Amino acid sequence: MSLTRLFNDRWPGTVLFDLDGTLVDSxxxxxxxxxxxxxxxxxxxxxxxxxxxxxxxxxxxxxxxxxxxxxxxxxxxxxxxxxxxxxxxxxxxxxxxNGSAASVYPGILPFLEACRDAGTRLGVVTNKPLEFTGPLLEQMDLAHWFEVVVGGDSLPVKKPDPEPLFHACRELGGDPATCLMVGDSINDIEAAQAAGMPVVAVSYGYNYGVRLEDTGADRVVDSLTELL
CATH class of the missing domain: 1.10.150.240 (Putative phosphatase; domain 2)
Known part of the structure; x- marks a missing residue:
C-alpha cells in the first residue's frame, strides 16, 4: 500500500526518522x-x-x-x-x-529520493546524544537530506515523550496531522501516537523483541520501498 493512502492520497508534508535501527545499522x-x-x-x-x-x-x-x-x-x-x-x-x-562499521539500511535512499521529489521536508529525531548523531549522519552521507536533527540531549525529554517530535515538526513548519514518523521501536510508535502523527514501523531494526504488528503502528514494513 502506497504511503499516500495514509494522507488522503497525498504525500506527507513532513517525515521524521529515527536513526539507529531505522536509517542506519549502528x-x-x-x-x-x-x-x-x-x-x-x-x-x-x-x-x-x-x-x-x-x-x-x-x-x-x-x-x-x-x-x-x-x-x-x-x-x-x-x-x-x-x-x-x-x-x-x-x-x-x-x-x-562512530560510523566505522555502521551501514545504511537497504531501501532508505530510494525513499529519501521520493520524499525529495515530492517536496517533503525531512528531519531526524533520535535518542542518541547529539554529539554522535551529526558525525554518524555525515559518515553515512545522509546529513544533507535532513533540515532538522533532534538528539537525545537536545531537549529535557526523549522519546517516547512526544515533545521531540513536536519540536522537529515545528522547526520544519509542519502539521502533526500531515507529518509521518518512521521508526523501529515501541519508543517511536508511542511517541508518534502521543503526538497524533501517523507512524510506520520498520521490521529490521532494534525493537526489543516486541511484535510490531501488535503496537498500533499504521504500517509495518520490511523495507521503506514498500511505501513507494
Missing amino acids: APDLAVAVDDMLHALDLPTAGEDKVRDWVGNGAGVLVHRALADRFDYQSDQAPDDLFDRARQLFFDAYRAR
Whole structure:
C-alpha cells in the first residue's frame, strides 16, 4: 500500500526518522564501544547480539543495561561513581568508532529520493546524544537530506515523550496531522501516537523483541520501498 493512502492520497508534508535501527545499522559500532567499556572495567564483555537488544533509549540507558548485563535494570544497581566512569569510557570508545562499521539500511535512499521529489521536508529525531548523531549522519552521507536533527540531549525529554517530535515538526513548519514518523521501536510508535502523527514501523531494526504488528503502528514494513 502506497504511503499516500495514509494522507488522503497525498504525500506527507513532513517525515521524521529515527536513526539507529531505522536509517542506519549502528549496532556493530555500539557493540564494540560497549565491550571496550566493559573490558576497561574488568567486566565480561557483552557481544553484538545483546547490544542490539539494549539500544534505543539513549546512551545512559545502554550503559546501565551493559553494567547490569540485562535489558531490565534497576537504576540504582550501579553506584553513581561506577556509572559515571562507565559512561565516560563508553563515550570515549564510541567517539573513536562512530560510523566505522555502521551501514545504511537497504531501501532508505530510494525513499529519501521520493520524499525529495515530492517536496517533503525531512528531519531526524533520535535518542542518541547529539554529539554522535551529526558525525554518524555525515559518515553515512545522509546529513544533507535532513533540515532538522533532534538528539537525545537536545531537549529535557526523549522519546517516547512526544515533545521531540513536536519540536522537529515545528522547526520544519509542519502539521502533526500531515507529518509521518518512521521508526523501529515501541519508543517511536508511542511517541508518534502521543503526538497524533501517523507512524510506520520498520521490521529490521532494534525493537526489543516486541511484535510490531501488535503496537498500533499504521504500517509495518520490511523495507521503506514498500511505501513507494
